[in-house]
Amino acid sequence: MMQLHVKNETNQLKAVILxxxxxxxxxxxxxxxxxxxxxxxxxxxxxxxEEDMIKEMDAFAEVFKKYNVEVFRPSILEDCNQIFSRDIAFVIEDKLFHSNILPDREREFEAIQHVLDKIDPKSIVRPPEEVHIEGGDVMPWNEYIFIGTYTGPDYPDYITARTNKEAVEFIKEQFPDKKVKSFELRKSNTNAKDNALHLDCCFQPVGKGKAILHKNGFLVEDEYQWLVDYFGKENIFEITKDEMYQMFSNVFSISPEVVVSEKNFTRLNNWLREQGFTVEEIPYGEIAKQEGLLRCSTMPLIRE
Incomplete structure (x- = not known):
């Protein structure tokens, strides 16, 4: 049996679904x-x-191999986009949550059954129907769980509004010992530069107490400010609207020292190296056109 274990976004990765x-x-x-x-x-x-995106994902798989990470892939469904495994499920501590996502993506979850079979069924949780939640909005960070949400009355009008307030309450009930902190995200169905599809589209912690952040992704300035104060201004890489659009905050940590990033993110990659990180650069520009990048394509199962 596989023992799930994910406490944060950066501990040494041992097993992942790509x-x-x-x-x-x-x-x-x-x-x-x-x-x-x-x-x-x-x-x-x-x-x-397809051909270009397969090449990009192969490059990602190679990096995992280099760091001895066990990689699982979904079973292939014909004519189905299965790139973004983060949407369909996510792990916090020793529990795997089955996301309630857009209904026509349900079969993507069935395609990871061979992985689920290795996990104790008691560790797999399906939230009730009214709880809408996707892994891109959920970030365990030690004693905290950060959650991106949208709670405006016009929630149903936004196909880009993915995680609702019921989800925030549900996660609080599941983890009474954690501090669950939610953030209102800016949503747009029509303008990609004004749309933070998930929390990881405008914020992500990396190792060494650093974080990548985009102010305009947050609807409430105080919530953005909370993150600035928590990490400290000097530890934050603030990205521009255009960089958010290119998904600069959607990199992926293999360990506190190693970050996988898109090869064209020059300004970010230079900053990461200045902070002492090893940056594994891969091409991921084609996949980025679907408003998802490296974090979206991965679903960590075990971090040491």
Whole structure:
């Protein structure tokens, strides 16, 4: 049996589910887009092709191999985009939560059954139906659990509003000993530069007490300020609106010292190296066109 263990975003990674771009299907029609950035590329004729995305994910898998991480991949479903394994499930401590996601993505969860079979069924939790939650909004950070949410009355109008207030309450009940801190995110169905699809699109902690942050992703200035105070201004890399759009905050930590990043994120990668990190650069620009990047494609199962 596999013993799940995830306390934070940066401890040494031992086992992970990495999504797959194989058989991801034809370019969606505009009305099938789940987010404004995909829509933009569908309309412009620049939506990524399968072959390029497979190459990008292979490069990611190679980095994991280099650091002796056990990598699981989903079973391949025909004509189904299975790149973003973070959306369908996430682990906090020793529990795996089955996300209640957009209904037509339910079969993506079934495609990781071979991994779930290795886990004690008592450790797998399916939240009640009214709880909407996706892994991109959930960040365990030691005694804290950070959650991105949107609680405006117009929540149902936003396909980009993924995690609701019921989800925040649910996680509080599951982890009475943790401090659950939620953040209101800015949402837009139409403008990718004004849309923080998930918390990890505008914030992510990395090792050594550092964090990547984008102010405009947060609707409430005090909540943004809380993060600045918590990490300390000198430890934060503040990204611009354009860098948020390119998904600069969606890198992935293999350990407190090692960060996997997109090779074109020059300003960020230089900063990370200045702070003493090892930066593993890979090409991921095609996958980024779907408003998801490195953190979105991974679902950590065990961190030491």
């Amino acid at each position: 999504g797959t771009a194989e058989s991801c299907g034809p370019t969606p029609k505009p009305e099938e887009a789940y987010d404004p950035k995909s829509l933009e590329h569908i309309l412009a004729g620049t939506y990524p092709v």
